[in-house]
Amino acid sequence: MIRETRPSDKEALLRIIEDSGQFDLDGLAHVEAALDGYFAEGSEAIWLTADDGEPVGVVYCNPEPVTSGTWNLLLLWTRKDREGQGFGSALVAQIEAALCIRGARLLIVETSGLPEFETARTFYSKCGFSQEARIQNFFADGDDKLIYTKMLTAG
Known part of the structure; x- marks a missing residue:
């Protein structure tokens, strides 16, 4: 199931990202700050979680400043032991659907x-x-x- 990210997901999602080995301490701090901002500020960002009884993946997308309908997929990760099981594709499909509802035209x-x-x-x-x-x-x-890049169709 793909759903909106909740504050209770934070630790599990940060662990997934840290376990990837692709983020240094500054990168992890940046991701945590973006997630905290999402929870505190009600930002335009979209954070979705792949949930299979517990968080197993995450996607984070933000609008690009000074553009018309362009969004940047900034983070997409699944837990290592859940790779290849369709969670990444499901997260991308759900983020695209959410963006189309918002009138987005281009995803990078x-x-x-x-x-x-x-x-x-x-x-x-x-x-x-x-x-x-x-x-x-x-x-x-x-x-x-x-x-x-990927062009989106508003729906």
């Missing part, structure tokens, strides 16, 4: 060009995203930023 996602992110790039392609751009040496020397 950014990822690394490093070999260890090949699975993520393949996943986004299977979800209908197309690689739009590459910024060389963005994250660090030799670590390019790849930008994928």
Whole structure:
């Protein structure tokens, strides 16, 4: 089941993100601050949780400033032992549905060009995203930023 993220999900979701090994302490602090802001401020952000008796995945999406209907999928993660079970695809489908209701027209996602992110790039392609751009040496020397986009249909 995909549902809105609740404050009671926070610790489990942060653990999923930390266990990924892809976030340093600053990155984890940034994710926690964004989640806390979502709970405290009622921001425009969308946080959804994949729940299979407990949180097993999360997606976080924000509107892009100074655009008309463009949103950025900033975080998508499933628990390692639940990868490949459809939770990621379900989270993407649900975020797209929520965005269409809000009148969004374009969804972007950014990822690394490093070999260890090949699975993520393949996943986004299977979800209908197309690689739009590459910024060389963005994250660090030799670590390019790849930008994928998907046009949405308002529903």
